[in-house]
Amino acid sequence: MAKSQDRYVCQSCGAVYAKWQGRCEECGGWNSVIEETAKAPLSKALGGRRGRKLEFVSLQGTAGADHRLATGIAELDRVLGGGMVPGSAILIGGDPGIGKSTLLLQTVGALAKGGADCVYISGEEAADQIAMRGRRVGMNEDKVRFAAASDLRDILASLAAADPIHAVVIDSIQTLHSDTLDSAPGTVAQVRTAAQELVAYAKRSGAAVFLVGHVTKDGQIAGPRVVEHMVDTVLYFEGDRSHRFRILRVVKNRFGATDEIGVFAMTEGGLAEIANPSALFLGQGNARASGAAVFAGIEGSRPLLVEIQALVAASSFTTPRRAVVGWDSGRLAMILAVLDARCGMTLSGRDVYLNVAGGLRVNEPAADLAAAAALVSSLANEPLPEDAVVFGEISLAGEVRPVAHTEARIKEAAKLGFTQALIPFGSGLRNPPLRLTELERLSDLLALFPPVEKRVQA
Ligand code: TYD
Ligand code: MG
Numbered sequence: 001m002a003k004s005q006d007r008y009v010c011q012s013c014g015a016v017y018a019k020w021q022g023r024c025e026e027c028g029g030w031n032s033v034i035e036e037t038a039k040a041p042l043s044k045a046l047g048g049r050r051g052r053k054l055e056f057v058s059l060q061g062t063a064g065a066d067h068r069l070a071t072g073i074a075e076l077d078r079v080l081g082g083g084m085v086p087g088s089a090i091l092i093g094g095d096p097g098i099g100k101s102t103l104l105l106q107t108v109g110a111l112a113k114g115g116a117d118c119v120y121i122s123g124e125e126a127a128d129q130i131a132m133r134g135r136r137v138g139m140n141e142d143k144v145r146f147a148a149a150s151d152l153r154d155i156l157a158s159l160a161a162a163d164p165i166h167a168v169v170i171d172s173i174q175t176l177h178s179d180t181l182d183s184a185p186g187t188v189a190q191v192r193t194a195a196q197e198l199v200a201y202a203k204r205s206g207a208a209v210f211l212v213g214h215v216t217k218d219g220q221i222a223g224p225r226v227v228e229h230m231v232d233t234v235l236y237f238e239g240d241r242s243h244r245f246r247i248l249r250v251v252k253n254r255f256g257a258t259d260e261i262g263v264f265a266m267t268e269g270g271l272a273e274i275a276n277p278s279a280l281f282l283g284q285g286n287a288r289a290s291g292a293a294v295f296a297g298i299e300g301s302r303p304l305l306v307e308i309q310a311l312v313a314a315s316s317f318t319t320p321r322r323a324v325v326g327w328d329s330g331r332l333a334m335i336l337a338v339l340d341a342r343c344g345m346t347l348s349g350r351d352v353y354l355n356v357a358g359g360l361r362v363n364e365p366a367a368d369l370a371a372a373a374a375l376v377s378s379l380a381n382e383p384l385p386e387d388a389v390v391f392g393e394i395s396l397a398g399e400v401r402p403v404a405h406t407e408a409r410i411k412e413a414a415k416l417g418f419t420q421a422l423i424p425f426g427s428g429l430r431n432p433p434l435r436l437t438e439l440e441r442l443s444d445l446l447a448l449f450p451p452v453e454k455r456v457q458a
Contacts, residue, residue, distance in 0.1 A: 008033045011188050014226050036189045037182045068255075069166060069208070072110030075264060075273045076103070078300075079235060079248050081256015084167065084208040088255065089199040091173075091227060093213040094237035099246055099266055100212050102137060103237060104169045105130065106270055107210070109139030116166035118143075119159065123150035123175025123185075137270030150185065152178040152194050156201060165207040170198060172212035173227065188226065195227045228252060240359025245280060246271065247360065250300075260300030278412050281306035281358035288386050291378030295370035296389040296409035296421065297362060303405070303412035305389065307357040308367065310374035315351040326356025327371065328363070335372050335394060342398030343443045345379070366403035368394035373422065373445060380449045385420060389413040392424040392439065400424045400439045410434060422448075 008017040010033050015026035023030050068083030077083045080090070094100050101122070108118040122130055127146045134144075145162065149155055155176070159168060170176070174186040176194035183189045195211065202209040213227060215236075228234050232254040239246040248262035263277040274280065282294065282305055291310045296303065308327075315321065324332050332354055339345040354371060356362050369392035377384050384390070391409055393401040402424040410421055414433035421432075425440040439445055 006035055006037055009036045009188055014188055014192070034183070034187065036187070069111075069116065070114070071107050071167075072114050073103075073107055073273065074275065075248065075262030076107060079250050079253075079256075079260045079262045080233065081253055081260070085232070085255045086166070086206045086208060087203050088233060089195075089202045089209045089211065089231040090233040090235065091211045091213050091231045092235045092237060093215050095215055095241070097241060098237050098239060099264070099271055100237050101125070101130075101171050102133065102266075102270055103248070103264070104171065104210055104212065105134060106137050106139065108144045108167060108169055109134065109137065111167050112143035113140070117145075117164055118167045118169070119145045119147070119162060119165050120169045120171070121147050121149055121155055122171045123148070124171060136268075150175045150177050152176050152197060156197060159201060159205070159207075163205065165205065167208045167210065168198075168202075169210045170194075170212065172214055173198075174214050192226050192230075195230050199230050238361060243359035245274075245277075245358055245360070249361075257300065261302075278303055278305050279416050280304075281356070281360050282416075288383050290381050290383045291374055293370045293374040293377065293384050294389045294413075294418070295362065295367050296391045296413050297364055297367060298405045298408060303408050304360075305413060305416060305418075306360055306362065308362075308370045308374045309355045309357060310371065310378045311351075311353040312347060312375060312378045313351045313353075315349055317351070320347075320349060321351040321353070323352075324354045326359070326361050327354055327367065331365075331368070332371065334396070335368060335375065338394055338396060338398050338442060339372065339375065342441075343446050345376070345446065347375075347379070350379075364403075365393040366391045368392065369400055369422065369424075369439070369442075369445065372442060376446055376449055382449050387417070387419040388422060389418050389420075390422045392422070394442055398442045400442060400444070402426060410436075 008020050010024040010026060010029060012029045012032045013024060013027035015024055017033060020035065021033055024032050068085055070077050070083040092100050108120050111118050126148050130146055159165065173191055173194055176190065177185040178190060178193045181189050181193060198209050198211065234252040236249045236251055237246060238249060244265045246264045246266055250258045250260050252258060263274040264271040265274055293308050295306050295308050297306055322329065322332060336347050336352065370390040372394060373384055373390045391403060393403050395401050406423065406427050407429060410432055413421060418434060420435040420437065422437050422439060425438040427436065427438060
């Protein structure tokens with residue numbers, strides 16, 4: 001009989017099959033379908049028991065005050081939307097070594113300092129190791145309760161006994177193991193079960209639960225998207241490991257905005273908060289080289305100035321190289337196509353490299369114009385004015401389109417000593433704090449440089 005309960009589940013998307021197959025039809029992944037044994041099918045588990053009657057309540061009556069708990073780490077509170085919501089589940093994903101454990105250790109440290117009861121459970125490190133790290137980041141580890149554990153049943157039992165708890169950290173969700181399942185830790189079934197139980201625990205107890213999730217090669221939190229659907233908030237901790245800056249980015253938040261970021265620097269003594277990051281990503285040196293443009297961006301509620309660097313070089317490949325770091329490669333392809341089709345500036349036969357300084361990832365379409373300016377500047381071998389910022393979206397028709405928050409971008413640039421800005425036409429700003437050059441079309445940008453087209457053909 002047991003045989004009929006076996007099923008085959010894709011480990012990357014969660015699709016279920018009755019038979020094994022080499023390729024998942026849902027997500028196209030190869031060798032991702034493995035056998036799982038479901039011990040008690042739901043329909044049977046429900047058996048003959050009658051459902052309990054639910055008590056319906058009025059939303060008016062239960063909508064209490066917004067009692068969020070500030071973690072004491074302002075950059076984290078910012079991305080959470082103003083502190084942790086009791087009973088919420090928060091998933092923090094990121095590459096190994098980026099600083100997830102450090103961030104959460106500092107978080108429980110700060111929470112404990114504020115008088116909250118916290119539990120930190122690690123399936124990856126021993127208590128000594130965590131204590132050592134705790135001393136390194138200068139936290140008083142006496143008040144936080146630690147355990148090195150990975151058995152889901154033990155963890156849930158201990159949490160229930162340790163009540164009241166304000167915050168729990170589970171580091172990481174992939175190390176947990178439930179004995180009701182045969183599959184290995186880290187498989188979809190295990191991760192899903194652990195996440196389900198812990199989310200239910202959060203709702204039941206009112207504790208905020210932080211789940212650490214590892215990210216796979218292709219950038220997804222391993223043990224698929226299903227966990228992202230179950231939790232209230234999904235944060236990604238990202239950054240270039242060769243740089244010290246780390247960005248905490250919101251991907252999903254039931255209790256706040258999803259475009260907010262928190263900025264940290266990894267130091268010898270743990271993560272330091274960067275309350276005013278606007279000048280961090282400007283690159284070094286005062287004299288700007290050709291191929292560099294300063295983009296006046298907005299990340300969440302804060303303006304952020306970041307240098308975008310481009311290099312256009314003669315190619316020795318049959319298919320020229322296009323390499324992008326910190327920006328969308330599809331977006332670069334689009335800009336190159338628009339430069340070609342609308343401005344007659346063809347870059348085929350040339351390698352194109354684009355880099356966002358400082359390991360930041362830029363997602364705003366407003367960066368189009370800055371990327372284009374960097375490309376044209378590199379091709380023309382002519383630096384942009386040192387004291388200029390650039391922003392604007394580029395349409396397929398070659399127009400420079402207006403973007404949101406023009407005033408905030410310009411104000412921040414002026415504050416950091418910039419004196420001119422290349423921006424979309426029609427800003428309507430009166431008395432701007434710096435000199436504006438308003439562009440209607442991408443070709444207007446090219447006109448600011450010595451004739452580029454000739455050099456391209458030469
Ligand atoms: P960690 O939090 O262990 O990363 P994750 O949990 O995401 O895998 O961070 C480990 C890295 O951070 C490691 O390369 C060392 C560095 N680090 C510092 O530079 N300073 C510190 O104070 C700490 C605790 C770690
Ligand atoms: Mg870790």
